[in-house]
Amino acid sequence: MKKKKKAVVQAILIYVVFCGVLCFSAPLTGKKIFIDPGHGGSDPGAVGPTGLKESNVNLQTSLKLKDFLVNTGGAQTILSRESDIYPTLADRVNAANNWSADRFISVHYNASSDRNVNGTETLYYTYGSETSKDLAQKLQNRLVETLGLTNRGIKPRDDLYVLKNTKMPAALTESSFISNTYEEARLKNSDYIIKIGRAHYYGIADHFGVDPNPPAPPPEPSKPLSGKIFAIDPQSGGSSKGSIGPTGLYAKDVNLRVATVLKNNLADYGGATIIMTRSEDVSVTSTKRIEIINGSNADRLVSIAFPGSTNPDTNYTKTFYYENYSSKSSTSKDLAAKVQARLVEALNLTNKGVGKSSAAILVQTNMPGIITKPSHITNPYEEARLKDAAYTWKIGRYIYLGIADHYGVNP
Numbered sequence: 001m002k003k004k005k006k007a008v009v010q011a012i013l014i015y016v017v018f019c020g021v022l023c024f025s026a027p028l029t030g031k032k033i034f035i036d037p038g039h040g041g042s043d044p045g046a047v048g049p050t051g052l053k054e055s056n057v058n059l060q061t062s063l064k065l066k067d068f069l070v071n072t073g074g075a076q077t078i079l080s081r082e083s084d085i086y087p088t089l090a091d092r093v094n095a096a097n098n099w100s101a102d103r104f105i106s107v108h109y110n111a112s113s114d115r116n117v118n119g120t121e122t123l124y125y126t127y128g129s130e131t132s133k134d135l136a137q138k139l140q141n142r143l144v145e146t147l148g149l150t151n152r153g154i155k156p157r158d159d160l161y162v163l164k165n166t167k168m169p170a171a172l173t174e175s176s177f178i179s180n181t182y183e184e185a186r187l188k189n190s191d192y193i194i195k196i197g198r199a200h201y202y203g204i205a206d207h208f209g210v211d212p213n214p215p216a217p218p219p220e221p222s223k224p225l226s227g228k229i230f231a232i233d234p235q236s237g238g239s240s241k242g243s244i245g246p247t248g249l250y251a252k253d254v255n256l257r258v259a260t261v262l263k264n265n266l267a268d269y270g271g272a273t274i275i276m277t278r279s280e281d282v283s284v285t286s287t288k289r290i291e292i293i294n295g296s297n298a299d300r301l302v303s304i305a306f307p308g309s310t311n312p313d314t315n316y317t318k319t320f321y322y323e324n325y326s327s328k329s330s331t332s333k334d335l336a337a338k339v340q341a342r343l344v345e346a347l348n349l350t351n352k353g354v355g356k357s358s359a360a361i362l363v364q365t366n367m368p369g370i371i372t373k374p375s376h377i378t379n380p381y382e383e384a385r386l387k388d389a390a391y392t393w394k395i396g397r398y399i400y401l402g403i404a405d406h407y408g409v410n411p
């Protein structure tokens with residue numbers, strides 16, 4: 001059962017790593033789409049009843065289309081213009097032909113002397129390919145669906161320079177009539193322009209027979225302690241050395257090494273957020289530690305100390321919690337018991353169980369917390385073991401396992 005679970009997790013990881021390239025490529029990757037915002041500069045194109053210029057609306061629509069093609073579709077694009085200038089029709093066609101674009105889309109809005117006329121039409125070259133006609137039809141379908149205006153259909157034209165002279169399949173959209181009073185007002189709304197740009201993008205995707213929305217990658221497998229915050233407190237530090245071993249090993253250093261291992265395990269395997277009261281060899285007052293811990297909004301506090309004894313033979317494992325009358329006491333006791341059990345398993349020393357403590361770090365902090373005392377640095381045998389990085393790693397790792405047990409999660 002455990003093996004099976006591991007295999008599933010591995011399969012998901014392999015999928016996530018390799019699918020970045022293979023499975024989630026954007027739908028229009030590798031396609032070169034040339035976008036031609038009609039008119040510009042000295043040529044405003046049609047002008048709406050209150051003065052809105054077609055050239056500007058063409059450009060804005062084209063820029064939105066570009067966003068969708070590049071950012072969602074993964075296509076390459078070139079625009080004939082990206083500002084209010086006038087490239088000649090020949091400039092536009094030459095740019096598209098020289099680039100060897102796969103498709104050419106010219107973006108326009110229509111006009112009529114009758115202010116009541118509105119509707120959508122898309123033009124293609126009369127003597128062009130079936131591919132051009134299909135492109136026009138797919139654009140037209142999406143524009144009609146999105147704008148909800150009269151469907152004036154796709155129309156063959158033999159007199160439009162850009163459609164006639166481009167070497168690749170091409171279409172020219174007339175999404176709506178800028179001369180229509182109601183429509184001109186809508187065209188001033190940027191959300192509406194985004195919709196029209198998206199409709200163009202969808203039409204292009206339909207034409208290529210692809211789903212315009214690339215599949216979302218699967219969510220990252222969540223880690224067992226994601227969202228949890230832990231405060232870790234390596235006791236002593238700086239001028240406060242803590243207990244000292246027979247050959248001069250300082251508890252402050254062992255405390256920090258084990259705390260760092262615990263931190264890395266909680267973050268890397270647990271996915272938790274960690275706040276340390278110190279992460280280097282510095283003195284931190286008890287008041288400051290409590291301030292850091294309470295400011296962290298941590299869910300749990302783990303304080304780490306390697307104690308000493310006047311009797312060098314003394315060596316055992318014990319974990320402390322503060323039992324008061326608040327709701328955090330039973331939780332603290334459970335955390336202490338779970339960490340204690342794992343430490344006994346890892347260190348194989350005398351099990352002195354869990355005990356009550358009224359240390360300030362437990363009394364004055366707001367969350368359930370423990371002080372773990374894995375072993376005695378004053379014991380010569382133990383001091384020798386504590387100099388071994390593999391051993392202190394194991395201690396930090398097993399405190400992490402105890403925390404996972406406390407939460408009932410798979411570490």
Ligand SMILES: [Zn+2]
Nearest residue numbers: 038045108109
């Ligand atoms: Zn025009």
